[in-house]
Amino acid sequence: MRVRKRWHLRMPVNAQGEWIDTWQFNEGRVLDIPGPIRFPVRPTGVVLEYTLSMGIPVVHRRVVSLFERLGLDREVQFLPAEVEGQTEPWFIINTLQVIRCIDDARCEEVFYWQPEDERPDKLGEYQNVRGLKVDPEKIGGANIFRPWGWLVALLVSERVKQAMEDEGITGIDFTPV
Template sequence: MYARLYTQQARYAEAMMAQMKYYKMYDDVYVPGRWHLRLPVDTQGEWIDTWQFNEGRALDIKGPIRFPVRPKGIALEFTLCSMGNPVVHRRVVSLFERLGLKEEVQFIPVEVEGQADPWFILNTLQVIRCIDDARCEEVLYWQPEDNRPDKVGQYRNVRGLKVDPEKIGGAHIFRPWGWLVVLVVSEYVKTAMEAESITGIKFIEV
């Protein structure tokens, strides 16, 4: 009896996850008078490799990271810098802690020009192979004739991204394998961020 009950509970959990909606996170570029964060730099003013923040792994960063602000304006609690890396206010960190998502993200402290409050790069720690090619508007793959043998078989472009919920499991924030420029969150996270009135953030269902 207990085995049957466990199986029923497992199937129910799987069904609930399959019904979960997922959303691409991006910032609202139309906020009047908003700020814009530029490329992060080190203490010498040299640009920092931003791709490392898209790889879905914990990072050990040496030395402070600084974000110039051009043009200056209203600070938003969620912002994508000029290379698309999410920079968030400490309120976002506190929210993720309350949601129990500390194992899914790493918050890397940064300095933002003109700001005294703590700010962080939101570095998600998961990459999941979940793109639903059939439901996307268009997917293009690197081909042998593209003369990039290191990329053959990988995504070259994805328009109208859609994901397959059954391949995501219990993850609440991740980047989709093959299209790491996108940050995806579950409806659970979206609802919580909206309830918290985090400024600057927008969502589009995927």
């Protein structure tokens, strides 16, 4: 996301131009969304094969092909999308796994919702995680997933990271966790 003069995908909309709830893409479940899902682009700029719109990974067909070759079809759902100004196929990567794996002790800082926050629905859950670290023992053989309690993060295995780098996928930026 640090590419200068890159394009910016805006909030996804349905065929009627209404915003689509983006949180559903973080829940780790198969989705049935009547298409098409459209992404306005503003500003236009350098097209990236991997980009985020409101935390949703939107990828070029080349990324889908790579993930299929890696056998990730049980770990992700590819939802067709239309990107303004583009004629090639684009897809949302909907991750199908949420794994309870955050290693609180190794994270830089972890904040939990407290009674004084007046959010009883979130009491004891993560409010913020800085310097995310995970316990590899809890991940098992997962290749792509979101960590339970901090669904804004999308994590991939070293295998997937290396394959994306080897393939030269544009727009990716990895941080070790």
